[in-house]
Amino acid sequence: xxxxxxxxxxxxxxxxxxxxxxxxxxxxxxxxxxxxxxxxxxxxxxxxxxxxxxxxxxxxxxxxxxxxxxxxxxxxxxxxxxxxxxxxxxxxxxxxxxxxxxxxxxxxxxxxxxxxxxxxxxxxxxxxxxxxxxxxxxxxxxxxxxxxxxxxxxxxxxxxxxxxxxxxxxxxxxxxxxxxxxxxxxxxxxxxxxxxxxxxxxxxxxxxxxxxxxxxxxxxxxxxxxxxxxxxxxxxxxxxxxxxxxxxxxxxxxxxxxxxxxxxxxxxxxxxxxxxxxxxxxxx
Numbered sequence: 001x002x003x004x005x006x007x008x009x010x011x012x013x014x015x016x017x018x019x020x021x022x023x024x025x026x027x028x029x030x031x032x033x034x035x036x037x038x039x040x041x042x043x044x045x046x047x048x049x050x051x052x053x054x055x056x057x058x059x060x061x062x063x064x065x066x067x068x069x070x071x072x073x074x075x076x077x078x079x080x081x082x083x084x085x086x087x088x089x090x091x092x093x094x095x096x097x098x099x100x101x102x103x104x105x106x107x108x109x110x111x112x113x114x115x116x117x118x119x120x121x122x123x124x125x126x127x128x129x130x131x132x133x134x135x136x137x138x139x140x141x142x143x144x145x146x147x148x149x150x151x152x153x154x155x156x157x158x159x160x161x162x163x164x165x166x167x168x169x170x171x172x173x174x175x176x177x178x179x180x181x182x183x184x185x186x187x188x189x190x191x192x193x194x195x196x197x198x199x200x201x202x203x204x205x206x207x208x209x210x211x212x213x214x215x216x217x218x219x220x221x222x223x224x225x226x227x228x229x230x231x232x233x234x235x236x237x238x239x240x241x242x243x244x245x246x247x248x249x250x251x252x253x254x255x256x257x258x259x260x261x262x263x264x265x266x267x268x269x270x271x272x273x274x275x276x277x278x279x280x281x282x283x284x
Contacts, residue, residue, distance in 0.1 A: 003056050004053055004056040004057035004110070005110070005111045007049065007052055007053035007056060008050075008053040008057070008073070008107040008108075008110045008111045009107070009108075009111050010049055010053070011046060011049045011050040011053050011103070011104075011107045012103075012104045012105075012107035012108045012111070013104075014042075014045070014046035014049055014050075015046055015050075015100045015101070015103040015104035015107065016100070016101075016104045018039070018042060018043060018046060018096075018100055019096075019097065019100035019101055019104065021039070022039065022096055022097060022100065023097065040084070040087065043080075043084060043096070044084060046103075047077065047080045047081060047084060050073075050077050050080070050103065050107060051077060053107065053110075054070070054073060054074055054077060057070055057110065058070060058074070067110075067113065068113075069106075069109040069110045069112075069113045070110055071135070071138070072106050072109065072267075073106040073107060073109065073110050074135045074138070074139065075106075075135065075138040075139045075141075075142045076099070076102050076103050076106040076139070076142060077103070077106075077139065078135065078136055078138070078139020078140065078142070078143075079099065079102075079139045079140070079142040079143035079146065080099055080103055081139070082139065082140060082143045082195065083095060083096070083099055083143055086143075086191060086195075089191075090183055090187060090188075090191055095146060095147060095150050098146045098149065098150060099143075099146060102146070126209065126212070126213055126216075127213060129209065130206065130209040130210055130213055133202055133205050133206045133209060134202075134206040134210070136202050137199050137202035137203045137205075137206055137266075138266060140195055140196075140198055140199035140202065141199045141203075141234070141238075141262060141263050141266045142263065143195060144192060144195045144196050144199060144259050144263065145259055145260055145262075145263035147188065147191070147192050147195070148192065148255075148256045148259040148260055148263075149260070150188075151185060151188055151189070151192065151256060152253075152256050153179055154179050154185060154188075155185065155252070155253065155256075157176065157179050158185075189251060189252075189255070192255070192259070193242075193245060193255075196238060196241065196242065196259065197242065199238065200235070200238045200239065200242060203231070203234065203235045203238065203266075204235065206231070207231065207232065207235060210222070210228075210231075226268070226269070227269050228269075229269075230265050230266070230268040230269035231265075231266065231269040233265045234262045234263075234265035234266040234269060237258055237261050237262040237265060238258070238259075238262045240258065241255060241258035241259065241262070244258075
């Protein structure tokens, strides 16, 4: 078993263990639902382990390798970093119950689908910067989508409080307690739009840097492929959302819908197309 697979498996185990511990804490009868310093430090250690696994996979032997599973794993890892930093400012413990299983699942996918593709011209600094910007944007969009799902669940609970109380049994009771422990929607919405603004800026830089690389390599501004089309559609979606926020004060459900649509498009831009090529069509 190769070193990247071993460390991805260890990272998946660490995320799973933290998820189990966190779930037991939320499902207990204790009135206070809050992640302490030990849990936050443990999460940082798991993130560092995940990061080392990605380094061994992507930058192995001074070469640059990528696959749909590695792209997804990198996005979730970057999302974990953003969440960890964000958790120092605002209490968003419930979001970990989405991120930790996502992190474990992404690491397992890399271990199950270890086939990678060498990136051409990997020694080109411009290409490395472009990939760093694109993957950073990918990660921020991921964290925004997960937070949007959490906010949607909180919004639904606020609109149907009586149904939530009467039907609360087992897992529903635990989930209800998690949602009740979250910060106000207004505070979470402010954080969400900060993340979206940064993600949109990074997507803009990714499109510009990608265009410059394409012109230098082929003479064309933008290649007509799935990755470019879905990336541009995602960029337009987030641009419309931010314009609507600034001009019409968009918020609430309409903001959450645009965020999830933009996330779905950015997933299709690389991970979806590479999954079809590498797994379904069995091509490099």
